[in-house]
Amino acid sequence: MYNFDVEKPTSIADAVAALGREEAQPMSGGQTLIPTLKARLAMPSVLVSLRGIDEMQGICTDDQGRLCIGGGTLHAVVAKEAAAQYPALAGLAARIGDPAVRNRGTIGGSVANNDPSACYPSAVLASGATVVTNAREIAADDFFEGMFATALEEGEIVTEVKFPIPEKAHYEKFIQPASRFPLVAVFVAKFGDGVRVAVTGASEDGVFRWTDAEAALSSNFDAGAIEGLTVDGSGMISDLHGSGDYRAHLVGVMTKRAVAALS
CATH class of the missing domain: 3.30.43.10 (Uridine Diphospho-n-acetylenolpyruvylglucosamine Reductase, domain 2)
Structure with a gap:
């Protein structure tokens, strides 16, 4: 140091x-x-x-029915206190890292850092959440800009994340045992007007929406609906844990498992 x-x-x-x-x-x-x-x-x-800022702590529901989580809220708190309103999000938080990480790490830090293998960005993107900063509100689709890159400007901090609550959702995570990060993970959220599918751990550009799967599942919410759909392995992360083609294959596997868990 x-x-x-x-x-x-x-x-x-x-x-x-x-x-x-x-x-x-x-x-x-x-x-x-x-x-x-x-x-x-x-x-x-x-x-x-940012740990001592009380206005960035805690979980509540706003007048639009969204689950609002302060940027300084610990993973362990999300795992416990979001379980009744948004079980899939709470389940995601409960599997981040280990107990030491979950009792130190925060949702705002994870979202702002946008690690290509972080768990929370997939939930934010699949939920169509809104990232609130000290200066503005940013839609999830506009927030994530690539590996470790976001729409945040210099000096801007994530103060809150507002999650619309879907009809049903599930997070399926293929864990890399050494780091506890996902080798590939998929968050599937079904809303009244369609399905959103977000993938983390796979792409060199970080978290992304699998739009082909979204279209298929919006028409027929069944694991069989994405049979035959594939993701291009050329843009996927390739390292000692798995090739790009292997990660591309896992995207389909994890998506099917997530949908099957909700059927």
Whole structure:
């Protein structure tokens, strides 16, 4: 590690002001950032901790029936407190990493970091959620822009995520045992006007919607409806854990399993 200052604001306004300092960087749960600092892949002079901001904590339902989760809410809290309203989302949170990660990591940090193998981005995208920042609201389809890339601007932080609750949904995750990240995972959400399918862990561009599967499942919500559909393996991640073609194959397998779990 190296020397740096730590700011601990207690309000969103104070956090935004602190992030105005030169080379300042926000820190939520720190589950990705701290290892990055240890490896000196990032060397900010100021860390702005978002953990002590009460207005970014907790879960509630708004007047549109959406499940609203504060950006600083821990994975473990989502797993427990979202179970009654959105079981698929709670189930996703309950399987992130291990107990230590779930009791430090936050939904806002995960969404803002947009790791190509993170779990939450698939739920946000499949749910058609809205990402709320200190400055604006961003639709999920406009938020994720590629591997570790989002629509967030400099100094902008995720304060809340608002999830429309589907008629039914399921998250199917093929776990990479060493990291507990998904090798490939699929979140399927069925709404009254159609089905959304989001895939994480597979693509070099990060989380994406499988629109061919969405169209097929919107017409016939049955695992057999996507029989014969394939994803191009050329744009998939290829590493020691699996080739691009293998991950492309798993996209179909995981989608079928998710739909079958809801049938």
